[in-house]
Amino acid sequence: MTLRxxxxxxxxxxxxxxSLNLAKVDxxxxxxxxxxxxxxxxxxxxxxxxxxxxxxxxxxxxxIMTLSGAMTVAKQGSIIREMIDRGMVAGIVSTGALVAxxxxxxxxxxxxAAPDTHDSALYxxxxxxxxxxxxxxxxxxxxxxxxxxxxxxxxxxxxxxxSARLCRTIGRHLDQLDYGTGILRSAWHRKVPVFxxxxxxxxxxxxxxxxxxxxxxxxxxxxxxxxxPLPEALFTSTPSFNPFLDLQEYARLVxxxxxxxIFTIGGGVPRNWAQQIGPYFEITCERxxxxxxxxxxxxxxxxxxxxxxxxxLSGCTYAEGVSWGKFIPVEQGGRYAEVHADAxxxxxxxxxxxxxxxxxxxxx
Numbered sequence: 001m002t003l004r005x006x007x008x009x010x011x012x013x014x015x016x017x018x019s020l021n022l023a024k025v026d027x028x029x030x031x032x033x034x035x036x037x038x039x040x041x042x043x044x045x046x047x048x049x050x051x052x053x054x055x056x057x058x059x060x061x062x063x064i065m066t067l068s069g070a071m072t073v074a075k076q077g078s079i080i081r082e083m084i085d086r087g088m089v090a091g092i093v094s095t096g097a098l099v100a101x102x103x104x105x106x107x108x109x110x111x112x113a114a115p116d117t118h119d120s121a122l123y124x125x126x127x128x129x130x131x132x133x134x135x136x137x138x139x140x141x142x143x144x145x146x147x148x149x150x151x152x153x154x155x156x157x158x159x160x161x162x163s164a165r166l167c168r169t170i171g172r173h174l175d176q177l178d179y180g181t182g183i184l185r186s187a188w189h190r191k192v193p194v195f196x197x198x199x200x201x202x203x204x205x206x207x208x209x210x211x212x213x214x215x216x217x218x219x220x221x222x223x224x225x226x227x228x229p230l231p232e233a234l235f236t237s238t239p240s241f242n243p244f245l246d247l248q249e250y251a252r253l254v255x256x257x258x259x260x261x262i263f264t265i266g267g268g269v270p271r272n273w274a275q276q277i278g279p280y281f282e283i284t285c286e287r288x289x290x291x292x293x294x295x296x297x298x299x300x301x302x303x304x305x306x307x308x309x310x311x312x313l314s315g316c317t318y319a320e321g322v323s324w325g326k327f328i329p330v331e332q333g334g335r336y337a338e339v340h341a342d343a344x345x346x347x348x349x350x351x352x353x354x355x356x357x358x359x360x361x362x363x364x
Contacts, residue, residue, distance in 0.1 A: 045349065058259060062090040062091070062259070099202070146170070167193070
């Protein structure tokens with residue numbers, strides 16, 4: 001009695017794997033492509049190369065890059081800048097901390113490797129620790145001075161700020177001051193909007209808040225003993241800032257592309273805020289009777305070590321996003337790659353391979 005029919009994988013159209021032969025590796029592109037013919041994380045990285053190149057080369061595709069984690073403190077900021085300068089992305093959605101730490105770097109300040117020191121001592125000496133790296137508080141004060149000077153000199157036409165408006169203005173000022181290379185300066189040059197959905201959860205958000213409080217003339221009723229402002233008076237002042245300006249600008253941005261791709265480092269608020277655009281358009285049609293084309297992502301590359309089984313957005317798969325109407329299903333043409341790894345390990349490899357492939361194509 002035969003229990004199994006023993007098939008031949010070649011006849012069934014399966015893809016054969018190949019041993020990684022380092023003697024044949026002469027570039028990052030050939031290395032990553034060779035890894036794509038192996039297994040586990042290596043194969044995922046090879047798949048990511050194929051999908052990322054496909055979305056970049058698709059001239060009708062708007063690529064949204066979402067960023068979380070301390071990638072600029074981790075010295076990955078130049079990779080972000082190069083992706084902007086090469087025209088690989090149409091928009092960026094980021095945590096505010098990542099942008100602020102990138103600002104200190106672009107303004108010429110330094111991050112340091114954290115020594116084996118008690119955190120209380122680091123605090124006393126003005127060092128802020130991010131895992132194994134230090135951001136000096138003095139650096140962030142320099143950012144605050146820059147933001148304050150800009151706010152004192154600039155006001156949007158309607159008097160209301162959004163994160164994208166402020167990032168554009170900072171980028172323009174960095175260019176006028178000729179402050180090195182950086183994410184916001186490159187984004188301003190390439191007209192790539194930078195959105196920070198959780199703007200109050202970052203240094204620049206606190207800078208804007210304290211600037212607004214400082215512009216308020218506190219009366220004698222707001223003063224306590226020794227002429228110190230009372231919290232209940234001080235913390236009622238708020239800046240003219242509307243996050244819905246960001247949402248609507250982002251909606252207009254993605255509606256201008258026939259197809260969409262997403263490149264994600266980490267997850268968190270930036271990833272979800274960017275991905276929710278499909279559901280936003282869909283409920284707008286349902287509730288308001290609008291006749292809109294629903295934008296859904298058809299390409300996606302994600303680098304994140306978070307597993308799916310914790311239930312958080314950072315680890316959720318693109319397949320799960322299909323159930324929310326955020327992504328085009330694979331069976332309908334969606335192309336996705338997910339690399340479960342620390343971005344500082346694989347992002348440089350991936351982007352060097354991408355750049356080599358693009359440069360080689362241009363040469364031919």
